[in-house]
Amino acid sequence: MSRETFYIGMDLGTFKTSVMASNAKRSSLYTAVGWPRDHVARAMLGRDVIFGEDVVQQRMALDVVRPFNKGSLKYVPGNPEDATDIERSKHAAKLLVNHAVSLMNPPAGAAIYGVIGAPSRASIENKQVIMEAAQEAFDAVVIAAEPFTVAYGMDQLKDTVVIDIGAGTIDICPLYGAYPKDEDQVTISIGGDSVDECFLKLLQQQFPEAQVTLNMAREIKEKHGFVHDVNESAIVSLPVNGRPQKFDVTDSLKEACGSLVDPIIEGLQEVIAKFDPEFQSQLLQTVLLAGGGSQLKGLDQLVEQGLQPFCAGVNVQKVYDSCYAGAAGALKLAMNMPDDYWQKLENSGTLQQDAA
Ligand SMILES: Nc1ncnc2c1ncn2[C@@H]1O[C@H](COP(=O)(O)OP(=O)(O)OP(=O)(O)O)[C@@H](O)[C@H]1O
Ligand SMILES: [Mg+2]
Incomplete structure (x- = not known):
């Protein structure tokens, strides 16, 4: 008897990973993995590895790895001096893909076929890293250019x-x-990361007394971010010596987003x-x-x-849904590929294939 087939579309982003499956489940989580810093943190969190919102909420107690941060592993060659970091990032990427797939509750014993979006110009080496990360979780995987999956999903x-x-x-x-x-x-x-860095730098120059982190800068950008010239202003509350004060961050925010x-x-x-x-x-x-x-x-x-x-x-x-447009297109691509194509990939013992 042939195995049941379960399809997954995944947008494995630098910042967020969105995943959708043929059972209509979907989920989006930070592309980050956290490990408790010490025994106290381990006891408090009750888990060895942390994913999702908790990585941000509990980050004081965690060693956090963003495996694709600054494009490492994803579209630039790894720096040989950072071999340990690269191995750690690869390990984190694999745990993350496994976790994302498990969130879809695939039926036991089903053949899991997936399409994963990768940056358009990801090198062969970079795609290999993504394939390795997917090795455990999938029976066969195809890598497709991220923008193509978006377009495919929207016809x-x-x-x-x-x-x-x-x-x-x-x-x-x-x-x-x-x-x-x-x-x-x-x-x-x-991309968004460079906007956050630029915004943080401008804020620190303009308001040296305010205490602000990169994460706070990102949150402000996501809430108020704009690039046009209309009379929009962004007034936010930032701590000064532990006390919240109001700041008008309009100019810095607009300059950073406009970059x-x-x-x-x-x-x-x-x-x-x-x-x-x-x-x-x-x-x-x-x-x-x-x-x-x-x-x-x-x-x-x-x-x-x-x-x-x-x-x-x-x-x-x-796009109608910036969070899931890529994953939806990847899932549609996976479901529209002929089954014998998938089976051939699975039987060939190699996961590596482009959608081309
Ligand atoms: N409402 C918003 N306004 C402005 N920027 C936003 C908003 N929501 C999210 N972002 C930014 O979008 C970026 C994340 O986008 P996305 O999830 O598409 O990236 P990714 O797929 O993880 O990255 P990549 O495609 O580079 O691998 C982040 O920089 C985030 O701060
Ligand atoms: Mg993306």
Whole structure:
């Protein structure tokens, strides 16, 4: 009797991992793993490894590893001097993938087939790292470009450019009715993380008396982040010598968030310029902003303005659900692949395959 098949779509992000399964379950968790710092922490937490919201809530008691932080493992080659860190990150990535799959409650004994999104320009070596992380949890896995999974999920496979604004990278991918080639796509090594770092630096310069961490800067950005010129202001409460005080962080926040706009327009220009000139304006019929960074207020308007010189009627949209759009597309891709293709992958004893 053949085994039951269970499909999973996973967006294994630098910051967040979103996962969806063919039993309609879905979940999103931080791409971070925490280990209790000492015996006291272990006793208090009651577990050896911590995932999800607890990694942030309990971080004082944890050693936290973000395995794909700053693109390490994911799109830049590992630095040999950091061999221990790389091994630790690889281990954390594997535990995280195992945990994400277990959250989907796959039926015992089922064959688990999955599609995992990776940055467009992830190297063979980087994809291998993702495959290794998936080895235990899946029977067969296909890696697909992150922006492609978003477009696939939304049936926007033609005349569209997807801009996936993640934490570690911005991936720009043209869709023209076939699986995009690596050389068609552009990955920029900045994203939400670099906005947070820039914002924190500006805050520390402007308000040296305020106590603020990178995590607080990110939370403020997620709550108030905007890039357009309307009369919006961000007033937040930050501690000064332990006492909360109000600060107007509007200018710093806008400058930090706005730092993404020029690189996005330049990356788009690069993608368009590589494209057949006869089809360039057709390609720009729809520009789809995806990833957590797409939530920045006014970003769609600024990108639309920046693209006017290239295509007067360009239509810039945001995805309907920045958290799950990638995982939903990856799941749809997994479920639409023929079963014999999956079985061949499983039987070949190798997990490594591209969706191309
Ligand atoms: N409402 C919001 N406004 C602005 N930024 C946001 C918002 N929500 C999330 N973000 C930012 O989006 C980023 C995370 O996006 P996403 O989850 O798409 O990244 P990722 O897939 O983990 O990263 P990558 O694709 O680079 O591997 C973080 O920097 C987060 O702070
Ligand atoms: Mg992503």
